[in-house]
Amino acid sequence: DAGITQSPRHKVTETGTPVTLRCHQTENHRYMYWYRQDPGHGLRLIHYSYGVKDTDKGEVSDGYSVSRSKTEDFLLTLESATSSQTSVYFCAISELDRSYEQYFGPGTRLTVT
């Protein structure tokens, strides 16, 4: 998985609780992304980062926040989890050369009850 780890890999939480997912890379890539994947919707971008402390919103950012204090770590926080945020969350990395190819982590399966 191109030197990308995600933690936890599985989590069950209750509605209304905050949740933080971690993405860690060993590739020193500049760009990091958080996606969610749901049946019928494919992969949708939540937030991305183009450097330490530099982040921007994606297509489905409501209810999520991110932080990147180090090149290797990108955190996704669900401020108050809802059942609609039950999903599989993928982190991805890329380096801006000519190709913009993204490489994905193993994913985190989150269930909000």
Add this chain to the structure above:
Amino acid sequence: QKEVEQNSGPLSVPEGAIASLNCTYSDRGSQSFFWYRQYSGKSPELIMFIYSNGDKEDGRFTAQLNKASQYVSLLIRDSQPSDSATYLCAILYNAGNMLTFGGGTRLMVKP
């Protein structure tokens, strides 16, 4: 709204046949095109990318791009049961550095 459309399938082909997967997109301001393969329960993995009109071959895989008609396709020759997976089309538009993904096509290769 930038849209990327794929038939969800399943597309069923016999072993040894050519599988043809198609993707259409709505915005002509597109730059780069990617095909990812995703096995059930796993993360997507990049298998091909293409930038220019025409064909690009890599082993049993051929990506075809036609910008005038706004479609990109992936051909898999000599399909194997191990090719059974969901194939995601993704597009990088000129205006940004974010990929827009289609919903994926599930391919089933039957022995």
